[in-house]
Amino acid sequence: MHTALAANSPLQNPSIFMRGLHETRSVQKTSSSQAAGSIHSYVKDEEIFAEGARATRLYKVISGAVRTSKLLSDGRRQIDAFHFAGDIFGIESGMEYRLSAEAVGESVVIAYHRGSLQSIADDTQQFAMAMLRSLVRAQNHLLLLGRKTALERIATFLLDMAERLSAEDEIDLPMSRIDIADHLGLTIETVSRSFTQLERQAIIELPAARRIILRDKTALDRLNA
């Protein structure tokens, strides 16, 4: 699984992943501050990169949503994380992607080449921050997957989504029930039933399948455990 590096072996050379985010083709300047990269558009469910493929790029979401996931041999899937506007994904230490990435809906991303480089401080910073955010999310998610009940998982998920892609308490989910299930370690039926249960308890409202209004955040916080 991993690599048990010897206790000391200092890395003599800057690692591949610390290279600056360097533009591949300056297609267009983005509004953000760092170096430009190439813009790419993806349709729903289109693959951005595959698990095992050569990891040559880093990505940042411009619009839409991206999921990164892993598969077991029999098809069981775990969605590691969802990435929204501003989020960076595709961070790798080795030569290959250990997860695959697909667009959840119509999405635009900017790709940074991680090969050539003249390292801009900003990039390094931004990259390191992105790595840490990924780590924090992953660690929080471990607690969710390891110890929370279905209802608690849904509550945590809703609060997270509200925070990340909504100013108010109304969320427009970009992803399907299947995606949610594979992210929370549940089945779509359990996800659906949990939503229904929260609605019956007047904690949320479901005007449409993917539109959720949080009516009682306190209750959700309580469930969040």
Added chain:
Amino acid sequence: MHTALAANSPLQNPSIFMRGLHETRSVQKTSSSQAAGSIHSYVKDEEIFAEGARATRLYKVISGAVRTSKLLSDGRRQIDAFHFAGDIFGIESGMEYRLSAEAVGESVVIAYHRGSLQSIADDTQQFAMAMLRSLVRAQNHLLLLGRKTALERIATFLLDMAERLSAEDEIDLPMSRIDIADHLGLTIETVSRSFTQLERQAIIELPAARRIILRDKTALDRLNA
């Protein structure tokens, strides 16, 4: 899996968490190559740092084993990871530790101050690698917690432990069944039953509760899914 690092850009500006690992008090030189830190010993179950405490240090395990974990309000616990000799833990982006750390058994660690700084490239590198290794482990663990069965979790765990703390196929586990359960998102009873089942299938041998001999790695790999 590999640590394939390519050479390139040195990091120009260490960010807050990229500050060099700087010795607090040079108590003793370790055998490893990087900057010295202060040596500390902990007895079984002794706390190294608490969730929520001010994150002033980074740690590296010299000997023994350390667990980092999170708690839910009702006491449910998730062990994020086990750390053995050479592993770094206590990586944080913010001001506080988001996990707590305790010694699994009698353990010795070296603590690096992350405050003062004159950033040594080696340190930064090592730190970045440690962060990435944590991320890789966490992401793999997500798949385990989200989608694997009890038996598959145990198989994965045993293969991981064999790789990390044993040259042969005999493992001396430093941690209790409770720790294993809290790491794998199971109960101690299920962990125990899974071990017994693997032994009945002649895949492992259990000369003592914490001593495990892998008799059929192929079968474990198969379960590893």
Added chain:
DNA sequence: CGAATACTTGATAGTCCTCAACTCAAGTGG
């Protein structure tokens, strides 16, 4: 409008948890 896809709901089953008793190993002290 019809077909396909997405989602919800119901009935049943299975995996794992909970509760409980028991075994085992390691100390302790008389």
Added chain:
DNA sequence: CCACTTGAGTTGAGGACTATCAAGTATTCG
């Protein structure tokens, strides 16, 4: 040196939560 205690681990019985299987409803789109 042995009875007793204690903590760790194992095993069993029953139950709970979530998965699976199966319809049924709603929404989307050509």
